[in-house]
Amino acid sequence: MKLRDPRHLPAVAWPAVLAALLLAALAVLLGQHAAAELGWIGADSWLRSARAALDDAQPSGWVLAGGIAAVLLGLWFLIAACFPARRSHLRADGPGDLWVSPRVIEALASDAAGRAPGVLHASSELRGRRLKVKALLARGHEAAVADILEAVGERLRGLAELEVAVQAKEASR
């Protein structure tokens, strides 16, 4: 096995399970036809019943519903097959094989920003390589933004190359 980056479950994982079950259902249909035609079971072949239904001028309501479901399922399968599994963790610097999730970056950044002087509350959000830190500042601490930037940069050093943006709001009272 080759060592791969940690990844999320791909979008196609559940469609693939469903597709395998559909293949199994097709196998049951063909197997029942063979068993019925070869006289192993006393029932009529389902495949012959389906073939006889093709002579109708219009499909029954159930067949139409099945057709619409098949179109929707087919679209879902095709769209899911287009997307490869996304990478779930970021590779940290250093000789160790360390991977951290975006949640780690956000938690560390929020904690670092929250401990900066004059910050009442802080939260962060990582999108791609852009880390947005939202901070609520106590009155008269407008200069805390520089402290937040420094504290976050210090705390995350070596984990990932990020572009940090701070959005600060002063508490009204």
Added chain:
Amino acid sequence: MSRPAADRPAAAVIGLCLLAAGAAVIDWRFDFTGLWGRLDTGPIDAVMDTGWFPWAALGAALLLAGLALWWLLTRIPYPVEGRVALAATGSDRIDLDVRSVAPRLRADLERQAPVDRVTSRRFELRGGQLVRLHAHVDPRADGESLIKAAAGLTESVAAAFPDGEVTVRVIVDGPKRERARHTPRVR
């Protein structure tokens, strides 16, 4: 769930087949193209009435059932054997049970890095084994201590297994939420 490489192309092919089948049924109902009126079912009957068709159906059923079963089973993670062969000289050979190494690595990581709830899983990798440690970070941690701990762990494993029979990877996830604490009910 593991991810078979066949998932994407196979799902695309089956998706196309489903789309074609669904489109045929919708055309049958609404007659957009008029193909359904010209459909001649005679050859289909001729093939279905031949002596070989039930046997062919049986063969196809077995093949499809095997394929479906294989496709479902490949996504079940299989247990990895514990032993790896260490470099041997002459007729002597030493096998190491990696299951005995993993708890030590978990304890080391928990002690050296600001993380908790460390779990481990083993994977086969190029003849050796990879121990993947999975942990939840303490929000008060800093990047440097995590990097240092992972580097120390990699270094100690590399020193113990210089030929790379065992390697380690550290995966750190966000802090685990503490369960809501309930105050004891006083009557």
